[in-house]
């Protein structure tokens with residue numbers, strides 16, 4: 001584990017310096033990321049210029065959901081390197097090179113193509129989160145104050161688990177990047193809206209099967225004092241770290257299985 | 268088959284042990300729009316050999332023979348489908364990370380270097396990643412820079428290096444941590460004559476200085492002639508020869524060629540079997556005859572009956588021997604075992 005973190009830092013550091021050789025493109029894409037991800041929020045603002053509430057949630061409350069989802073996703077995206085495009089690394093054969101180095105492969109993939117450009121999304125999410133926390137009508141308690149950072153970090157861990165599992169699946173099926181994107185980008189967009197907007201079955205699915213609801217829906221409902229569409233016991237609001245740990249463990253298993261099935265490419 | 272094949276050297280002294288190793292790929296091929304056909308490719312088919320510490324072995328065979336697949340199993344990248352494999356006593360696919368400290372790998376077609384950063388940065392990363400003691404790193408780097416003539420290149424971004432320069436850079440990167448064995452998969456591919464010579468010289472030197480075991484694949488037989496004391500030939504996943512390069516002549520039933528220039532065009536000259544005319548081009552004719560027989564008898568016989576102007580004898584060329592060997596095997600039924 002420590003060995004992995006050390007390797008991750010080394011690899012990520014190399015990529016940061018590589019990225020610095022293209023300063024102009026760095027600035028352009030950082031800015032581009034900020035604008036692109038910001039457009040999602042503009043969409044929400046536009047919607048609220050027509051309606052006062054969405055399924056009973058006010059603008060600051062939806063902004064809170066949005067920001068929690070985007071911030072968690074941004075953290076995970078920053079930390080998961082080229083996991084999304086692992087298939088292309090495998091197809092061009094460069095994955096072989098990672099396998100002959102004396103450090104964990106997952107750490108290398110996580111640090112691979114590490115790019116500070118991805119801070120754009122994170123910065124935008126953080127800014128909206130700050131505003132939402134102030135603007136929303138929340139009965140603050142100590143446990144709620146603690147729950148917010150816990151929620152963001154656990155949410156990031158859940159997304160990382162999805163990235164890792166997706167990467168493992170790409171070892172097996174190298175053209176499966178789209179499947180993964182459906183879960184990650186699709187998931188983060190869905191989580192930006194109140195759960196009551198969606199059908200019960202979908203909510204059940206993302207609560208009990210692929211537990212994305214623990215990224216923000218479940219803890220946010222508690223912080224905002226909103227009812228969750230499913231009857232869940234009260235402590236579940238604080239279960240995100242457990243869920244995240246479980247997801248990461250499963251993803252780790254999937255990764256090991258995937259790596260064992262790795263078959264390289266000809267040549 | 269002559270040479271070492273089939274003889275298992277005592278396992279002490281055997282640094283690489285390969286025993287009945289195979290690799291089978293399941294391949295799905297599209298047939299029509301949705302239908303897919305599954306079949307299996309035996310990339311490596313029950314191969315056995317051992318390599319002693321400090322040996323320099325060339326691994327050759329036609330395209331798709333299974334060379335790269337073997338190297339990938341030896342480095343732990345691929346898990347064998349069957350058989351037993353040990354490198355320095357380690358099972359590569361099970362303990363890949365531990366083995367990585369003891370081996371160096373150069374893939375001629377890919378690089379381990381950081382594309383956008385100066386060459387030296389990649390070496391500094393190796394230094395930390397392999398936890399090479401500082402003094403050792405400095406010493407190794409200095410020696411490698413000297414031998415591979417990298418002095419002027421250390422500050423140049425890798426993407427600006429020529430293919431030959433990059434290859435030298437990659438070879439140095441693979442040796443900084445003092446590996447006990449160096450695998451090179453086509454290290455001279457695309458290099459010019461001068462660069463090839465330099466790489467070969469370097470490999471000999473490293474082997475002499477540090478007793479590094481070297482296993483290289485190549486399609487250039489000069490690599491083998493100038494570097495390796497032993498050659499293994501693989502074809503369709505099977506080891507078909509293992510021994511000294513010179514021994515290949517005998518295996519290939521080497522033939523020499525007598526080239527005769529006659530005064531004018533003739534139909535193919537009459538010669539006693541097994542000699543035979545293999546080619547006629549105007550007044551010039553090529554006569555193949557067993558390498559073990561003297562040419563004198565043949566020359567006399569032709570000179571007696573035809574107006575002979577000039578002649579020369581060509582020794583069997585190792586490339587031709589191997590080409591013939593590949594072709595012969597391709598002609599045989601695939602079920603044929605060696």
Ligand SMILES: Nc1ncnc2c1ncn2[C@@H]1O[C@H](COP(=O)(O)OP(=O)(O)OP(=O)(O)O)[C@@H](O)[C@H]1O
Nearest residue numbers: 263264265266267292310330331332333334335336
């Ligand atoms: N990842 C893979 N999936 C499916 N088949 C593969 C894979 N890798 C190799 N093969 C097949 O295995 C056989 C051996 O391939 P390999 O790359 O080992 O050959 P090689 O001897 O290195 O050839 P070359 O000289 O062309 O590099 C080939 O038939 C190839 O198509």
Ligand SMILES: [Mg+2]
Nearest residue numbers: 267334335336
């Ligand atoms: Mg090959």
